[in-house]
């Protein structure tokens with residue numbers, strides 16, 4: 511049969527290629543080679559057969575054929591790519607369903623794993639933007655400082671950091687999460703920035719999971735944030751909440767508000783009555799400061815004032831324009847998710863910063879995707895910027911160190927080009943909102 515692939519008669523060659531199909535994926539290299547055949551019919555035929563066999567790397571080989579000089583070959587290659595993409599999507603959805611059905615994992619643990627894997631694989635980002643593209647620094651053509659003199663170091667939770675960045679809380683509570691938290695925390699320590707673990711609800715339910723959040727041995731010096739949902743403050747005792755902070759030796763407790771996400775989850779908590787009171791009680795008793803954060807839908811001025819009165823010491827606006835938690839849940843539950851239509855719900859980050867600045871010390875996260883966005887957030891009134899999605903993606907791609915380096919450089923250059931030597935001067939840099 512292999513010999514027939516080089517037969518001078520087109521028909522014989524076609525038959526041989528068709529036979530290759532029965533040899534499953536092992537036929538793929540031969541067919542990919544055939545995409546370069548001088549004979550347009552062979553190229554066309556191979557493109558069609560590759561569509562049947564599929565696989566992500568086949569898409570890569572078929573992509574150049576979209577520019578083939580033969581029209582029919584181009585069409586067939588395009589159809590094959592579409593068909594492979596469809597199959598991959600179905601497989602993906604199946605994998606997610608299977609992961610959801612795993613009975614041996616507690617629901618909380620499996621949910622955290624699904625979230626991380628879905629966000630990394632699918633992005634699940636807002637369609638609307640955080641608004642940073644509408645904000646420009648007024649360029650200073652005569653900065654009268656040197657780039658090397660820029661120093662963006664600041665204090666956060668009583669500790670010094672080299673530049674004003676927090677890797678916001680994402681995960682914990684399952685075996686891979688331990689590696690993720692330790693990887694993020696070690697990089698944060700190396701870059702001297704702040705880090706937060708994800709929701710510690712799983713370790714209340716299963717104390718043996720505490721090790722998946724413990725990072726002090728790799729991050730001894732940086733500001734470290736514990737994390738729990740506002741809803742859980744109602745449910746668990748003060749002792750249980752306090753132990754979340756003590757166990758991981760955190761400098762503050764981040765309390766996350768996520769009514770949007772919960773309302774989309776079929777098993778979500780949809781009674782937020784009493785959450786403000788529970789935050790207030792926690793702020794009264796806890797020995798470390800409480801920071802209240804959203805999870806991507808933003809905080810308004812009215813809410814910020816209530817949180818200040820409740821005793822919160824910091825806010826993270828976590829506005830819309832970055833990771834969309836309703837989108838994540840829609841992806842997770844596919845057709846069984848709650849009411850659709852809330853993919854783009856939320857206050858964009860820039861608007862949330864403008865609403866909340868001056869109320870409490872502020873962290874700006876939600877769609878902060880570069881040090882330039884971060885510097886704009888500082889100039890708009892935040893004290894620190896933060897991000898989640900770009901850093902978990904970079905960790906998985908083994909490029910976290912590089913990403914953090916670029917982020918810092920971008921912030922420094924923004925300071926330089928506005929003539930700002932320090933974070934205090936950057937806060938006063940002139941801006942234009944388009």
Ligand SMILES: Cc1cc2nc3c(=O)[nH]c(=O)nc-3n(C[C@H](O)[C@H](O)[C@H](O)COP(=O)(O)O)c2cc1C
Pocket residue numbers: 625626629678679680681707708709737764765766803804805806828829831832833875876877878896897898899900902
């Ligand atoms: C994979 C993932 C998991 C998250 N889990 C948590 C969490 O457990 N607790 C929390 O407060 N926020 C959580 N968040 C929200 C982030 O901390 C952040 O507020 C939000 O994603 C907006 O930032 P981004 O646009 O940079 O992702 C998570 C975000 C991601 C991407």
